[in-house]
Amino acid sequence: MEDWIRRCLAITRIFAVGLCLLTLGQTALARETRPQDLFSVTFPTPRDGWACGRWGTILHTEDAGRTWQNQQSGSDETLSSICFTDARHGWVVGALGTIMHTKDGGRTWEKQKSPVNHYLMSVFFIDPEKGWAVGEQTHILHTQDGGQTWEVQFSDTEYILKSVSFCDPMNGWAVGEYGYIYHTADGGKTWDHQAGNFSINEYGDFSGEPYLFSVKALDPSTAWAVGIGGVIKQTTDGGVTWQRLEANLPNLHLFGIEIDNLGRRILIAADTAILMSVDGGKHFETVRTEPSLTNGWVYGIARMTKDQFIAVGNDGWIYKNHDVSKTSVWQRMTYLKNSLNSEEEE
Numbered sequence: 001m002e003d004w005i006r007r008c009l010a011i012t013r014i015f016a017v018g019l020c021l022l023t024l025g026q027t028a029l030a031r032e033t034r035p036q037d038l039f040s041v042t043f044p045t046p047r048d049g050w051a052c053g054r055w056g057t058i059l060h061t062e063d064a065g066r067t068w069q070n071q072q073s074g075s076d077e078t079l080s081s082i083c084f085t086d087a088r089h090g091w092v093v094g095a096l097g098t099i100m101h102t103k104d105g106g107r108t109w110e111k112q113k114s115p116v117n118h119y120l121m122s123v124f125f126i127d128p129e130k131g132w133a134v135g136e137q138t139h140i141l142h143t144q145d146g147g148q149t150w151e152v153q154f155s156d157t158e159y160i161l162k163s164v165s166f167c168d169p170m171n172g173w174a175v176g177e178y179g180y181i182y183h184t185a186d187g188g189k190t191w192d193h194q195a196g197n198f199s200i201n202e203y204g205d206f207s208g209e210p211y212l213f214s215v216k217a218l219d220p221s222t223a224w225a226v227g228i229g230g231v232i233k234q235t236t237d238g239g240v241t242w243q244r245l246e247a248n249l250p251n252l253h254l255f256g257i258e259i260d261n262l263g264r265r266i267l268i269a270a271d272t273a274i275l276m277s278v279d280g281g282k283h284f285e286t287v288r289t290e291p292s293l294t295n296g297w298v299y300g301i302a303r304m305t306k307d308q309f310i311a312v313g314n315d316g317w318i319y320k321n322h323d324v325s326k327t328s329v330w331q332r333m334t335y336l337k338n339s340l341n342s343e344e345e346e
Contacts, residue, residue, distance in 0.1 A: 035316025040300040043310065044084040050106060051300070051312045052079035052092050060106050065310050065320045068333065071106040081122040081133075081300075089128040091147060093120035099133065101147045112147040122163045124172075132188065134161035134174045142188050154182070154191040159198070163225075167217040173239065175225045179209025183239040185220070194239040214256045218263055224281075226254035226268055234281065247284050249275070256301040258309060265324050267309045271297035274311055278324055289319055289330045 038053035051059045051068075056075035059068045073079065077095040084090035090102050097114035114120070118136035125131035132153070133141040138161050142153035159177040166172035173194075174182045180196030198208035212227035225233045225242075230252055232245040256269035268275040268284070272293050277284045298313035310320040311330070318333040 037314045038300065038312035038316055038318070039079070040081040041302045041310055041312045041318075042082050042084045042090070043302045043304045044086050044090075046305045046308075048084070048087040048105070049302070049304070049310065050082050050084055050090060051318065052082040052094075053312070053316070054078050058082070058092065058106060058109070059318075064304060064308075065318065065333070068318065071109070073100060073109050074111075075100065075109075080120065083123045083125050083131070085125050085128050089125075089146070091123050091125060091131060091133075093123040093133050093135075095119055097135075099123075099147060099150065112150065115141065115150055115152050119160070121161065121176075122174075124164045124166055126166045126169050130169055130187070132164050132166065132172065132174075134164045134176070136160050138176070138180070138182075140164070140174055140182070140188065140191060153188045156182070156191075156193070162212060163214045165215045165217040165223070167219050167223075171217065171220040171238075173215045173217055173223050173225070175212035175215040175227075177208075177211050179212055179227070179231075181212070181215075181225065181233075181239065181242065185238070192239075194235075195233075195242045213254065216257050216259050218259060218261075222263065224257055224259060224266070226257045228253050230254060232268075232281065245281055247277070247281060249284055250286070255297070255299045256311070258301045258303050260303065260306065265307075267301055267303075267311075269298040269301040269311045269313070274298060274301075274319065274330060276324065285326065287321070287328070287330055289332065291332055293319075 036054040036057040038051045041051040043049040047064045049061045056073040058071040058073045060071050061068045077098045079092045079094040082092040088105050092100050097117040099112040099114045100109045102109050120133045120135035123133040129146050131143050138156040140154040141150050143150045161174045161176035164174040170187050178196050178198040181194045182191045183194050184191050200206040210228045210231045212225045215225045217223045221238050230249040233242045235242045252270040254268050254270045258267045264280050266277040274287045275284045276287050296314045298311040301311040307323040312318050319330040321328050321330045
């Protein structure tokens, strides 16, 4: 158990706080001309999408992910999560409490005042006014005015919250280290601890539940969470109980999850693979990718249409599918200076 926990600690320091820290020798020119690791992607419409990552990177597409352009964020901080509610209003969060907002589709980005200087790992807006951000020290931030003012809505322990998701203005979940899961049914006025634990005994031995990296709220009763070592958890009773799925999963670290509105099609971003279920999580298969993901990872994933999804990951990788059939091949885009072009054949 101790070796397993140590591996968990190593992985989370790569993907939770440092997000695969760059070497100090990287030059400004390299930052501008080489693709940067991407950690999050959002599609508020089938054609308009944004992705974010290292060194203040923000990418934008207006043609359903076929081509991408850099947007000037005005920041050099790692940006860990991005969320748009429509084609104009978006927010991005990251290192040192960074929060930035656009109201013109990313043509301009403005910093918003954060009440903390901790790493913020995830941001979610249910509409252009109400949003939440989570990060280190189990901080949950909230705004009711589009980010003009942010307040600390909740904090509990020293652990990191990795993801937050709401299904409506009242019901949401946040998840993170050691399997910690928090839930609100009143828009965040109160947050209840539903799962997760960490303990150290008198001999200094410690134990805890597997880390969770992403959560998806479907309705007030149903939510999914994924994490380290192939962990997939689901609740169908508002979080009173969380069940671990015993699916036919490889032992991969699962970083992102996206689900259709009916809860049937489930896509998971992982290290070396993208996993798909078309039967509500009873069975998962590894999708075909071109080129292969064998030596890389994808971290963020988003739904574009009923059948189309998109995933982002290391070295600026962006993969998208045509549909969710078993024969569908996910194609990777190629990063070329200030734009991304699809490798798929016309």
